[in-house]
Amino acid sequence: MIQVGHILIHARKLMVHSLRTGSGVAFIFLTILIGLSLASLAVAPVELGITDAERFRESASQAIGIGLATATLRLGEDDDNLLSRMESGDLIDLGMWARYLVLENPMLLSITVLLLGLVLPVLLPLGSFTAISSDVQHRTVRYLLPRTTRLSLLLGRWLGTLLLTWILITLLLVSVVVYLSIILPPDSTGSMVPWAARCLLALCCLAMPYVSLGILCSATFRLPMVALLAAVGITVGLPLLALSLQEAWEPLGQILYLLPWGYSHELLSPDVEKVRNAVFYSIGHSLLFMTLAAWRFRRADL
Amino acid sequence: MAASDRPGGLTALSVLNGFFALTVGGTTIQRFMTSYDLMEVVEGEFQGRRRYRGYLQSLLDEGVTPWDMQILALIGLVATLLLSVSIWGLLKRSNLVGRWLGTLGGIALAAFYLLSINWLPDTILRGSGLSIARQLFYPFFLIFMLHVIFRRDFLFHPGRSG
Numbered sequence: 001m002i003q004v005g006h007i008l009i010h011a012r013k014l015m016v017h018s019l020r021t022g023s024g025v026a027f028i029f030l031t032i033l034i035g036l037s038l039a040s041l042a043v044a045p046v047e048l049g050i051t052d053a054e055r056f057r058e059s060a061s062q063a064i065g066i067g068l069a070t071a072t073l074r075l076g077e078d079d080d081n082l083l084s085r086m087e088s089g090d091l092i093d094l095g096m097w098a099r100y101l102v103l104e105n106p107m108l109l110s111i112t113v114l115l116l117g118l119v120l121p122v123l124l125p126l127g128s129f130t131a132i133s134s135d136v137q138h139r140t141v142r143y144l145l146p147r148t149t150r151l152s153l154l155l156g157r158w159l160g161t162l163l164l165t166w167i168l169i170t171l172l173l174v175s176v177v178v179y180l181s182i183i184l185p186p187d188s189t190g191s192m193v194p195w196a197a198r199c200l201l202a203l204c205c206l207a208m209p210y211v212s213l214g215i216l217c218s219a220t221f222r223l224p225m226v227a228l229l230a231a232v233g234i235t236v237g238l239p240l241l242a243l244s245l246q247e248a249w250e251p252l253g254q255i256l257y258l259l260p261w262g263y264s265h266e267l268l269s270p271d272v273e274k275v276r277n278a279v280f281y282s283i284g285h286s287l288l289f290m291t292l293a294a295w296r297f298r299r300a301d302l
Numbered sequence: 303m304a305a306s307d308r309p310g311g312l313t314a315l316s317v318l319n320g321f322f323a324l325t326v327g328g329t330t331i332q333r334f335m336t337s338y339d340l341m342e343v344v345e346g347e348f349q350g351r352r353r354y355r356g357y358l359q360s361l362l363d364e365g366v367t368p369w370d371m372q373i374l375a376l377i378g379l380v381a382t383l384l385l386s387v388s389i390w391g392l393l394k395r396s397n398l399v400g401r402w403l404g405t406l407g408g409i410a411l412a413a414f415y416l417l418s419i420n421w422l423p424d425t426i427l428r429g430s431g432l433s434i435a436r437q438l439f440y441p442f443f444l445i446f447m448l449h450v451i452f453r454r455d456f457l458f459h460p461g462r463s464g
Contacts, residue, residue: 019311019447019451020309020310020311020451020452021309021310021311022310022311022313022314023310023314024310024311025310025311025314025315025318025447026314028443029314029318029440029443032439032443033436033439033440036432036433036435036436036439037433037436039432040432040433040436043432044432044433175435176432179432179435
């Protein structure tokens with residue numbers, strides 16, 4: 001039986017407890033530090049005058065197009081011809097998508113969010129790997145279970161981890177937007193807030209399945225470090241495996257869709273229908289991972 | 303052997319303090335050396351490579367004085383010492399050595415970064431404003447953790463000192 005009150009208590013306790021644990025401190029510190037570093041990586045070339053904004057916009061548009069072609073498994077064998085395919089060939093939609101991100105919306109914010117979309121999935125397991133496994137390892141979960149149900153505990157820990165992650169992402173994005181609003185001319189910051197809200201929604205949706213995967217690993221493995229390694233290993237290993245299997249036989253590349261890697265970029269698509277689908281897929285992935293976690297945790301010998 | 307009841311976050315903070323003490327310590331040594339080199343250039347006694355002399359001259363032209371460098375290096379030294387000492391205090395949960403010296407270390411670290419931004423030209427800083435904001439994050443994070451999250455661990459620790 002699910003008790004909402006219990007879930008909220010578990011979520012609150014997890015958030016408070018996370019700030020006191022080594023892994024929680026490492027998660028908060030690394031997320032903010034790496035997030036700001038990525039934003040700095042995007043902003044520095046223009047700010048330091050290494051390149052001018054127009055040239056940077058052009059090369060960023062090409063790089064994003066190549067990234068999108070990789071993510072959508074449409075790279076093909078003819079790498080040399082990629083740019084012309086994006087201009088007038090079969091990848092023209094990706095070329096337009098890249099231009100939408102850097103021309104029609106604040107370029108530096110788009111680049112920062114795309115970089116965060118690549119790195120956050122690897123960082124997020126740091127916030128969730130101890131959620132269940134730490135109590136199982138130390139057997140303290142036995143003191144909790146007489147007072148609550150396993151499902152309430154699992155959902156509460158998931159909610160707490162997700163809320164903490166969302167708060168961190170919000171803080172990170174707010175600091176980047178405030179900084180960009182200071183350095184950019186006032187007329188170019190008008191479109192910043194709506195686009196930042198859209199980016200925030202995209203990153204929050206992206207975080208959901210990865211946090212759920214972390215919770216699934218935490219509920220599956222008794223040792224926190226094994227849970228962390230499993231979550232990071234799956235997150236990093238799957239796209240590498242998919243891209244190399246695609247070389248052998250193209251349909252095998254579809255295993256990329258076992259994780260949100262295959263559609264997460266569509267959260268920033270110009271097509272509203274694609275964005276809606278990507279949000280539904282994210283929720284679906286989260287539900288799937290949490291169902292597996294609940295099944296595993298219910299059967300676990302604690 | 304009884305397991306320690308020290309929160310893991312304090313151990314993590316002590317590791318981070320060690321990391322930042324090393325980082326600021328390295329920069330402090332660099333600032334001291336640059337200040338002495340600048341003095342030699344001002345007095346016309348510098349005998350180093352021509353390219354390095356040109357770099358030092360450009361610093362002087364941009365208004366950096368050996369005195370600025372020495373003040374920065376001194377603040378860096380204070381931050382390094384305070385952060386290093388506070389590692390022990392954090393591990394022992396000492397209110398004076400851990401919490402307060404850690405706080406002073408955080409303030410010294412923030413002052414070191416802020417004065418660097420204010421006094422040094424971009425040629426030395428080699429970073430965008432965001433990378434500087436990133437550097438400022440840790441001192442504030444440290445002070446927040448010591449005074450909000452771990453406050454009770456220092457005040458109500460049975461074997462506390464100070």
